[in-house]
Amino acid sequence: MPEPYRAVLKAHPESIGQARSCIAAAFAQWELDDYIARLVVSELATNAITHACGDSIVVRVERNGDGSVTVEAWDNEPGSAPLLRSPNLEASSGRGLRLIENLVREWGWRPLPNKAGKVVYAVLEASE
Known part of the structure; x- marks a missing residue:
């Protein structure tokens, strides 16, 4: 298997585009369609930021x-599980994880060692 791609980004909204570029580079190397992955990483990176x-x-x-791809975003907020919110048409946020849930095979989270934060991940089926 090829080495994972990893980028350390500033916790700033401008970094979301860099997150998409990281995904695009990996998927281009693997000759896979990156459309869903760029959308997923945008949501994960936004939440992490x-x-x-x-x-x-x-x-x-x-x-x-198995050919699938795992996309992750790590932040350093310890012990806070991502929440799937009930849809609220009047809210300006809170729909990202619901969107991800409908686009990927699975998603979840795990704590980083030593209470250093958490990883939120999504597993995508590969599309060539």
């Missing part, structure tokens, strides 16, 4: 043995 306690986030993408 929103919840980051420090000045950076990490975006990581990895090709799995």
Whole structure:
């Protein structure tokens, strides 16, 4: 399997475009369609930036043995699980994880070691 792509980005909204570029580079190398992955990483990176306690986030993408791809965003907010909110048409946010849930095979989160934050991930089927 190829090495994962990883980018450390500033916890700033301008970094969302850089997160998409990281995904695009990986998917181009793997000769896969990146449309869904760019949308997913936009949502994951936005959430990571929103919840980051420090000045950076990490975006990581990895090709799995079964051909699927895992997209991750890491932030340093310890112990806070992502919440699937009930749809609220009047809210200006809160729909990203519902969108992701409908686009990917699975998604979830795990804490980073030593309470250093969390990783939110999504597993996508590969599209050539």
